Amino acid sequence: MTINILEEHDNRLAELLSKGVSEYDEGDIQVQKIESFLCRQSFLRFLRHCKLIIPPRPNERNSGGLVPFEVWGHTKEMVGALLSHRLVVMLKSRQIGASWLCAAYDLWFALFHRGAVVLLYSKGELEAAEKLDKCRKIYTHLPTFLKPTLNPDTAMSLGFPAMNSKLLAMPSTPTAGISFTASIIDCDEWEEHPYASEHYNAAKPVIDAGGQFIGTFTINKTRATSLARNIYTSARSKDNSFFPLFFPYNVMPGRDEKWYEARASELTSDELGGVTPELYMQGNYPRSEQEALSHSQSIAAFNIDSLTWMMGQVRNPIELPDVDNKIVHIYKPHSIGNFYIASTDTSHGVGKDFSVTLVLNVKTGEVVADILHNHLSEEELASQSVKMLGLYGNPLWCIEDNDWGRSVILAAQRLGYRNLYSDKDKPGFHTGVGDEGRTALWGSLIPAINNKQIIIYNKNGINQFFDVIRNAEKGGRIEAQQGRHDDYPMALAIAWYKKGEVQTDIYSSKPISTLHFGNNIRVWR
Numbered sequence: 001m002t003i004n005i006l007e008e009h010d011n012r013l014a015e016l017l018s019k020g021v022s023e024y025d026e027g028d029i030q031v032q033k034i035e036s037f038l039c040r041q042s043f044l045r046f047l048r049h050c051k052l053i054i055p056p057r058p059n060e061r062n063s064g065g066l067v068p069f070e071v072w073g074h075t076k077e078m079v080g081a082l083l084s085h086r087l088v089v090m091l092k093s094r095q096i097g098a099s100w101l102c103a104a105y106d107l108w109f110a111l112f113h114r115g116a117v118v119l120l121y122s123k124g125e126l127e128a129a130e131k132l133d134k135c136r137k138i139y140t141h142l143p144t145f146l147k148p149t150l151n152p153d154t155a156m157s158l159g160f161p162a163m164n165s166k167l168l169a170m171p172s173t174p175t176a177g178i179s180f181t182a183s184i185i186d187c188d189e190w191e192e193h194p195y196a197s198e199h200y201n202a203a204k205p206v207i208d209a210g211g212q213f214i215g216t217f218t219i220n221k222t223r224a225t226s227l228a229r230n231i232y233t234s235a236r237s238k239d240n241s242f243f244p245l246f247f248p249y250n251v252m253p254g255r256d257e258k259w260y261e262a263r264a265s266e267l268t269s270d271e272l273g274g275v276t277p278e279l280y281m282q283g284n285y286p287r288s289e290q291e292a293l294s295h296s297q298s299i300a301a302f303n304i305d306s307l308t309w310m311m312g313q314v315r316n317p318i319e320l321p322d323v324d325n326k327i328v329h330i331y332k333p334h335s336i337g338n339f340y341i342a343s344t345d346t347s348h349g350v351g352k353d354f355s356v357t358l359v360l361n362v363k364t365g366e367v368v369a370d371i372l373h374n375h376l377s378e379e380e381l382a383s384q385s386v387k388m389l390g391l392y393g394n395p396l397w398c399i400e401d402n403d404w405g406r407s408v409i410l411a412a413q414r415l416g417y418r419n420l421y422s423d424k425d426k427p428g429f430h431t432g433v434g435d436e437g438r439t440a441l442w443g444s445l446i447p448a449i450n451n452k453q454i455i456i457y458n459k460n461g462i463n464q465f466f467d468v469i470r471n472a473e474k475g476g477r478i479e480a481q482q483g484r485h486d487d488y489p490m491a492l493a494i495a496w497y498k499k500g501e502v503q504t505d506i507y508s509s510k511p512i513s514t515l516h517f518g519n520n521i522r523v524w525r
Contacts, residue, residue, distance in 0.1 A: 103134035249285035382411030401428030
């Protein structure tokens with residue numbers, strides 16, 4: 001349609017919508033057919049006809065009721081993602097219209113796509129029925145010409161026989177939806193689903209066959225991790241095919257810091273659910289993605305205040321001619337009178353975990369240089385590490401001797417590096433059997449980080465410390481949140497644990513464990 005014809009159509013449509021059904025004439029029928037066609041072609045056009053039922057607020061006259069669906073800037077971004085990507089994961093603040101938008105999208109797809117099956121997954125049966133009821137309410141208030149006949153209505157299904165399509169509500173149970181072939185799977189408040197992993201595994205055939213998967217969620221700060229969170233963070237690092245979206249609290253008009261503070265002051269103990277008001281707001285009304293994903297101190301392995309302080313120490317690397325500055329980061333060059341130790345945690349496959357080599361100043365506790373990369377082969381990691389360590393006098397180098405680490409050790413030996421740490425005459429650092437070795441490493445590193453004895457200048461390296469948690473589901477085991485990384489912390493843990501092997505007194509054949517500076521004593525072990 002040209003602009004003029006479309007404007008004329010819109011004017012005639014406005015007149016039609018002001019009439020009663022009994023007043024329609026032949027010209028109105030033609031307008032209806034055109035508008036139905038336009039809505040089939042454009043979800044945004046369809047939204048013009050959608051209305052929401054908003055609960056009224058006490059003491060506010062004329063609040064709530066039946067209201068038009070408003071399209072804000074973030075709404076358009078959501079629509080663009082739904083129409084452009086098969087796999088969508090959305091981390092959001094509460095009450096920004098995401099659930100209503102997805103309900104409208106699910107309904108639109110079922111109304112205009114023959115044979116469509118849309119599965120709406122929710123936490124429980126009540127929540128699933130409520131999600132479907134949003135679709136039903138939108139359908140109820142559509143213009144008559146956009147409302148095909150319904151199948152016999154039930155609380156858990158909505159079907160359109162003319163299109164042979166349907167929407168089905170599914171509570172989160174181990175076998176929900178397992179026998180269905182769906183066009184769309186829409187998981188509402190995905191973080192709260194008790195059987196999220198089972199549902200996702202069951203949905204894989206749908207996804208692999210070209211179906212669409214939509215997961216929307218708000219962070220629950222009482223949980224250490226969730227499938228929704230893991231898929232979102234992996235999508236952000238491009239480790240899966242999902243398209244990630246994040247929407248903070250202030251995407252809605254009228255939400256500013258004054259609104260935020262007022263909302264926080266109104267919280268009750270029932271709403272808080274055992275967390276502090278600050279954590280509740282960070283989860284439900286986050287200001288930023290990092291704030292939403294950060295852990296509460298109750299499950300974080302490292303002191304969050306100390307990590308936040310360390311973020312203030314971040315600096316840019318120094319550009320040097322003798323190394324690949326895209327891979328090797330030099331923050332402080334070698335200086336006489338200082339002593340260094342190096343360590344390496346090798347990635348479990350190119351493009352998956354990160355390979356890390358770092359250089360620690362054993363006197364000052366500074367990580368003066370590092371490599372943090374997830375697309376290096378073992379040979380390249382060894383080569384780049386040897387070049388970096390050469391700038392610091394080839395310090396003692398502790399390489400964890402896991403499967404991939406052994407390849408780095410062999411490559412370092414071929415390159416002629418002679419100052420490799422050996423465990424019982426075998427090159428490499430052996431963490432130990434089970435969790436015992438890791439426990440010792442964390443037990444040494446955690447108090448050092450918390451007491452600000454260590455300084456890291458790499459922002460991405462520090463971020464990995466925020467991802468290390470005490471996983472209650474594994475008896476408090478210290479590890480990275482699922483889908484995140486602890487490669488940098490582990491490499492630093494090895495260096496800190498073995499720093500006593502470095503001779504820091506040129507007149508002594510034994511390493512010292514305490515450094516004296518006048519009346520101040522700094523204990524290293």
